[in-house]
Amino acid sequence: MSLLHEILDVHPQRIQMDKDVVSECISQLCSCRNVCIVCADACLASPDVKDMTRCVRSSLDCGDICGITAEVLLRQIEPNWKLSRKLLEACIATCRICGEECQKHADEHEYCRVCAKACRITEDTTEKLLQEVAAAW
């Protein structure tokens, strides 16, 4: 069991959503944040960087927003579900935009292929959590 699972299990406030769905989403968001940071850096180091500026930008945005969404989801004290929904929607938007941009370069750049994959998985996982939140609140 990861340390994150372990500490969420002993949080004094009962987690108000399916803990597995939340944990899975947080893990994906953190993984996507890291992959996006590396993708921006790899695009910048690529010989055709001139054609990759849009991709760098969308990766920087996606990394930032995934990181903050994870941070807000990690907090269990009286979450505000309206805010959670708005933030998850922003997160889904950034993952879709970055995933589609990276997908365009997936054939030439392996790092864009990996980043597109990370974004797709994170978009799906975040969408699943959004539906849970929307159904419950």
Add this chain to the structure above:
Amino acid sequence: MSLLHEILDVHPQRIQMDKDVVSECISQLCSCRNVCIVCADACLASPDVKDMTRCVRSSLDCGDICGITAEVLLRQIEPNWKLSRKLLEACIATCRICGEECQKHADEHEYCRVCAKACRITEDTTEKLLQEVAAAW
């Protein structure tokens, strides 16, 4: 002129929104981020911290989301307006929630009064930018 205004003026890509509205919004977001970080810390140091946990949480969320929204708005390369809208909406939500929570404690705690004020100003400025973005795209 602030260094931020100075550097936005010489950015190679023309800023695609009213520069004054954007700059004003970014400044407010940064100010609100700082005030929220201090408010969470001040609530934590207050003798009645037990009654302030919800306020700490909403201040931490608001500080995080304002900070990231500023970061995304600072980037001028081919912004995606759908994402900008979603992010501004999340930002408005967090400012409203934090502002309302802090307002409840404004009589007992001066720092909550200041934070409520910062959140209200930031909510208004962000709402104004959102309307510009929504009208244009």
Add this chain to the structure above:
Amino acid sequence: MSLLHEILDVHPQRIQMDKDVVSECISQLCSCRNVCIVCADACLASPDVKDMTRCVRSSLDCGDICGITAEVLLRQIEPNWKLSRKLLEACIATCRICGEECQKHADEHEYCRVCAKACRITEDTTEKLLQEVAAAW
């Protein structure tokens, strides 16, 4: 293989340190960041929050600094080793401080026990990377 490993493997710039040591350190930093965010939140939700304010503060600092250290380490373009050293030193300091503070509460609070463990592991892993960096540059 994790997506992070996968994307680091195809980065156009050869990673200038032992890739396993760097990846391991980044993973630990991200895990520690998450655990610290939850620990601060759990302390805040605990009935004895009044005695936990120092622990909340050190957890917030540790989460922030681990997160940024990971972000800087993820970038492979011409790293500046002097900066890496300074940042790793700050990271080791925050992990030690937070780990020691959490350890004091480990008997009463299981989340502090988990956080103390995360901080110890991260301190060790970061120390190991610092020694690699110091030896090479």
Add this chain to the structure above:
Amino acid sequence: MSLLHEILDVHPQRIQMDKDVVSECISQLCSCRNVCIVCADACLASPDVKDMTRCVRSSLDCGDICGITAEVLLRQIEPNWKLSRKLLEACIATCRICGEECQKHADEHEYCRVCAKACRITEDTTEKLLQEVAAAW
């Protein structure tokens, strides 16, 4: 008086350093963070982006580290001065590196000139705070 000054003035815990020096340093760090984010974006949008990748990288690092240093300095609850020193040292290092890199491009790129200036001011202000901290603890 700025909202930040206002809220620091009413924080329940007396600020343990010269409040003007701390506030000034925090303001500079936030300004430098913003300028660095814009500089990275402007370099990326420049026609000679291929020659600017190192500058983008150092600006991204500098923006991140200034932002987190401000966040830690904003918290007044029992600061750990050893950590403050280490973090200020990392911050001074990143400002120097980014400032020197931007200075190299200051003649061709106005945004690099502005960023070099922001980094120099921030390095000086942070150095001043470090000396205060080192003298007192």
